[in-house]
Amino acid sequence: MKKELRVMDQDTGEVLEDVVFDGGYNITFTNLSDGGSLKNIRKLDNGKFGDRQWIKNYRYRPIAERLVEKFEEISHVKPRLILFLEDTEWEPGTAKQPWIAQTKLANKQLQRMTGYQYIIETREYYTEKMQVEQLAALLYHELRHIDKDGSILKHDVEDWSNLVATLGKDWATTQATIKNILDEEFEQWNELEPVAKQLNMFNGLKVAK
Numbered sequence: 001m002k003k004e005l006r007v008m009d010q011d012t013g014e015v016l017e018d019v020v021f022d023g024g025y026n027i028t029f030t031n032l033s034d035g036g037s038l039k040n041i042r043k044l045d046n047g048k049f050g051d052r053q054w055i056k057n058y059r060y061r062p063i064a065e066r067l068v069e070k071f072e073e074i075s076h077v078k079p080r081l082i083l084f085l086e087d088t089e090w091e092p093g094t095a096k097q098p099w100i101a102q103t104k105l106a107n108k109q110l111q112r113m114t115g116y117q118y119i120i121e122t123r124e125y126y127t128e129k130m131q132v133e134q135l136a137a138l139l140y141h142e143l144r145h146i147d148k149d150g151s152i153l154k155h156d157v158e159d160w161s162n163l164v165a166t167l168g169k170d171w172a173t174t175q176a177t178i179k180n181i182l183d184e185e186f187e188q189w190n191e192l193e194p195v196a197k198q199l200n201m202f203n204g205l206k207v208a209k
Contacts, residue, residue, distance in 0.1 A: 023047055028113055040115030052089035060084040060139060066182055067140050074143045083116040088124045100126040100172055101138055103145040105152055118146060133180040137171055140181060162189035
């Protein structure tokens with residue numbers, strides 16, 4: 001479906017910009033009356049971002065929104081402030097612990113120009129092999145990195161031991177079907193006993209930094 005974005009001078013009716021497109025869009029604008037602070041409308045769902053990354057807001061944001069709505073421990077997260085990127089070119093190399101996904105703060109320039117405060121980056125090499133149940137678990141794991149004060153929590157197995165206890169330590173790489181944490185029937189996490197919390201939950205793969 002084609003869209004048209006038209007910017008007009010309200011006083012004269014002159015068309016200042018006229019853009020036709022069939023994807024999403026972001027708009028950054030200012031009002032001199034309030035000191036010129038930047039304001040953002042974030043509607044960019046799909047598109048190339050650099051040489052090897054694609055914006056995948058259309059795919060991952062709806063899942064993130066459902067997770068935030070369902071789980072109290074991540075209810076403070078605002079998915080509309082997250083830019084979801086996917087590396088479509090990466091393939092395994094010599095790294096011993098390659099990550100599947102990572103969550104980080106957007107730099108100040110990106111925050112001011114786009115309004116996105118966080119970036120969750122995934123690697124298509126892994127996600128294209130994942131079942132929907134695994135993708136939901138992966139995004140839950142990444143959203144747990146965003147703390148209530150806005151900072152990024154470092155990876156700590158004890159913070160997400162519920163994933164291990166409920167889905168198994170190889171939930172990210174298993175070929176077997178795991179529980180879908182977004183199912184209506186899923187109501188409660190299992191928890192590891194303290195003595196078991198040192199299990200390697202990623203079976204040799206680090207899912208987040």
